Amino acid sequence: MSNRNNGSESASSVPAGNFSAWLHGTEASLRSGNGGADVPCGACRGCCRSSMFIYIKPEERQTIRRIPRALLFPAPGLPKGHVLMGYDDKGQCPMLIDNQCSIYEDRPQTCRDYDCRIFSATGISVDQQTQPEIAQRVQEWVFNFENEGSREDERVLKEATSFLEKNRELFPPGSVPNNPVQLAVLAIRIYRLFSGLTSQARQDASSLSDAAIADAILTALSEPG
Ligand code: SF4
Ligand code: SF4
Structure with missing residues (x-):
């Protein structure tokens, strides 16, 4: 997720980019393990409001420093230092303030890697009940076929x-x-x-x-x- 407003978008379709360029880039990024996705999220904040636990590695020191300790808890089944950040009673990430990520420059790698276009590309459906904003965006993405x-x-x-x-x-x-x-x-x-x-x-x-x-x-x- 990029969590920045990158420009205009219509209510029913949002350009997702060139399909093969996206697919091959995502594949290379997974292979290298470098991660990071440049998603044209626009005004969408779907994944910051979808009741998701955000995983943070111990190496992400600056990220951990920016998040109040009370919001972090040990990630089950992982060694000490691996943590999760939860969400509030509305399913919203506590770092989302005034509809913006308040730690954008230091946001977790999990957030940098998240790209909901994978659902449109693979045809995997998103639960409309539990993650309506992501489901909506997944329906809106339109890839260009080169x-x-x-x-x-x-x-x-x-x-x-x-x-x-x-x-x-x-x-x-x-x-x-x-x-x-x-x-x-x-x-x-x-x-x-x-x-x-x-x-x-x-x-x-x-x-x-x-x-x-x-x-x-x-x-x-x-x-x-
Ligand atoms: S749901 Fe998709 S478009 Fe919306 S913020 Fe997350 S990654 Fe971006
Ligand atoms: S840390 Fe920022 S980008 Fe990540 S879920 Fe929270 S508000 Fe969204």
């Missing part, structure tokens, strides 16, 4: 997402996340491999079983880098 290749990128990404959702039982428990953000991230990580596997099978006029595709995905995910 060429036929970018339409194919979108088709494969959605197919890979759907494969993961439908074949959870072929993966060890927990390896296909229920959390929508983590599921979308996994789909982006594996869509190229998925594309290679399914197109090779098409070319050979062979049929690759779902179990074989799941095995290949698991093997690739277990390899370093």
